[in-house]
Amino acid sequence: MNRLVLPLLSALLIAVLMFLAGCAGKTSWQDLTAEEAWAKIVRLHDKGRYLDAVDRLEIFVINHAGASMMDSAHYLLADSHFEMKEYIIAASEYEKLVSQYPQSPLAEEGYYMIGECYFEMSPKASLDQTYTAQALEAFQVFIEEYPDSKLVEVAVEKQKQCRLKLAKKEYESGRLYQKMGEYSASRIYYDSVIENFRDTPFYPKSVYYKAVSFMQTDDYADALEQFTLFLERFPEHDLADAVLDRVNNARAKVLKQESEASEPETEGELSNVSEE
DSSP states (O other), rough: HHHHHHHHHHHHHHHHHHHHHHHHHHOGGGGGGGHHHHHHHHHHHHTTOHHHHHHHHHHHHHTTTTTTTTOOOOOOOOOOHHHHOHHHHHHHHHHHHHHHOOSTTTHHHHHHHHHHHHHHHOOTTTTTOOHHHEEEEEEEHHHHOOOOOOTTTHHHHHHHHHHHHHHHHHHHHHHHHHHOOOOOOOOHHHHHHHOOOTTHHHHHHHHHHHHHHHHHHTTTTHHHHHHHHHHHHHHTTTTTHHHHHHHHHHHHHHHHHHHHHHHHHHHHHHHHHHOO
16 A cells, blocks of 8 residues: 555655746746836737737736836737727727827827727628718828828728718618608708718719609709709719600600799780780
8 A cells, every 4th residue: 555655645746846846936927027027918919819918918007107118008908909809999099099198109000090990890881880980080080190101091092991881871871761752861861972972983873863853753953953963974974874864854844844834824814815
């Protein structure tokens, strides 16, 4: 029995001693200097251990508030949340960076990334476009703050995508109301595209369907005006041939309305003559 127990006890004792030796060789996070803690955090981030990096960064920014790398800490905290697709939190952290450290060399990218966070949350056109509008605005702030940045070209392209989505949302809302027979409501959305999104392909379509809506409510003079406007501005558009046919139809309807409007007056004049 003793022959079996003694080797086991010896092995257990060695394991315990090795464990204690290992623990003695490790320094706790509380004992690290700001520079040592920062180096460990950067390694966690670079290895893709973003959740661990966030946990340590949240403690770091409290315990080392006066450290020289504090702007970098806020940037890395924001970036870790971004990499984990936690875009709302990431945007908030980037906003802290640019507001608390406006002179930091990281502020430029921080402003850009605020737009990127909202852009990532922008849904398809049929859904609510609040985040799309916020992305558009954030990119505009970035462009105005850093007009010479190498990221401006990328931001402008992202803005185009946002504007296209916003225009599509307004246009499709107009089409939906028009199909439901809510013609006045549809024109509100078409007017929004016409006034705000002339750089998108939904601009000519909105002019066209606004004119069609006037035909549907027998407002032929307004329809004729819109169709004429369409031909003046988009003579090469795919809908131009269809518009030409509708112009002739609208013009005939206008002449008919004018003729019918003048008939009662003519009859009244003839009646007065006969009475005399």
